[in-house]
Amino acid sequence: MLFDTNQYRRNGDIIPSQLDRIKENEKSLIRMGEMVTEGVKLLRLHDYVLFGELLSETWQLKRSLSSKVSTPMIDDIYDTAMKSGAMGGKLLGGGGGGFILFMVEPDKQETVRQALTGLDNVKFRFENEGTKVVYHDNR
Numbered sequence: 001m002l003f004d005t006n007q008y009r010r011n012g013d014i015i016p017s018q019l020d021r022i023k024e025n026e027k028s029l030i031r032m033g034e035m036v037t038e039g040v041k042l043l044r045l046h047d048y049v050l051f052g053e054l055l056s057e058t059w060q061l062k063r064s065l066s067s068k069v070s071t072p073m074i075d076d077i078y079d080t081a082m083k084s085g086a087m088g089g090k091l092l093g094g095g096g097g098g099f100i101l102f103m104v105e106p107d108k109q110e111t112v113r114q115a116l117t118g119l120d121n122v123k124f125r126f127e128n129e130g131t132k133v134v135y136h137d138n139r
Contacts, residue, residue, distance in 0.1 A: 001086075001104050001112060004120040005074060007097030021066065028061045043126075052087025052103035059090035074100065077116065084108070084115035 022029070035058050042051040059078070063069050070078075074091055077100055081089055085108030092099045099122070104112050113121050 001081075001102045001109060002122045002124050003077070003081075003100050003102070003116055004122055005077060005091075005097050005100055006119065007071060007073060025065050028064055032058060032061050048103055048105070049087055052089070055088035055090045055101065055103055056082075057088075059088075062090065071097070077119065080115050081112050084112045086112055 035054055039051060039054055042048075042054060070091065074097070078089060078091075081100075081102045081104075086102040086104045089100060089102035092101055102112065
């Protein structure tokens with residue numbers, strides 16, 4: 001499940017604080033790179049429970065990169081979704097806002113959706129064509 005946090009920021013506000021700490025974060029960054037291959041493997045195996053756990057591990061590592069990656073509101077969104085049945089999740093992009101992704105079993109999706117009332121639940125699908133610009137108009 002993908003949700004718009006309705007919080008937006010400029011990468012220029014967050015990325016420099018991460019770049020300043022590259023040496024300190026080297027082990028975390030290497031681990032995050034390794035997780036991509038693991039995640040693809042888990043999805044191909046349809047092991048969604050472990051994929052959810054991997055998302056959460058990635059989120060914890062990402063949060064450690066800089067104090068600007070998360071906000072109290074994002075932490076509340078994450079905690080609410082996890083308490084409502086999500087198996088794992090992480091904020092997408094550089095941090096500070098944007099979209100947050102959760103792995104949620106189908107029978108728990110409505111509970112998570114209701115718990116995150118006020119956030120747009122954005123439908124998505126996996127594809128193999130690379131990056132695309134997507135526009136979502138709520139009007």
